Amino acid sequence: MAKQMVNMSGDDVNVREDTAKAYRGTYWALFSIGAFVLIVAVLFFGGFFAWLSGNSHGTPATSGPSQDSIKR
Numbered sequence: 001m002a003k004q005m006v007n008m009s010g011d012d013v014n015v016r017e018d019t020a021k022a023y024r025g026t027y028w029a030l031f032s033i034g035a036f037v038l039i040v041a042v043l044f045f046g047g048f049f050a051w052l053s054g055n056s057h058g059t060p061a062t063s064g065p066s067q068d069s070i071k072r
Contacts, residue, residue, distance in 0.1 A: 003016060005020075
């Protein structure tokens with residue numbers, strides 16, 4: 001079985017390849033979740049502070065004709 005080096009607590013440890021992939025995958029998963037939470041927080045607080053300052057853009061324009069102007 002193939003072996004790979006993994007840095008754990010400052011020490012290089014020789015582990016099996018599947019263990020090394022799982023170890024790196026765990027860190028990538030945590031990094032990805034953290035990045036997602038950070039992006040959502042920036043968008044949320046950006047909209048919240050725009051709403052507080054009164055600079056919000058309101059609702060977007062409607063697309064297409066209104067229901068009252070359609071002939072039946």
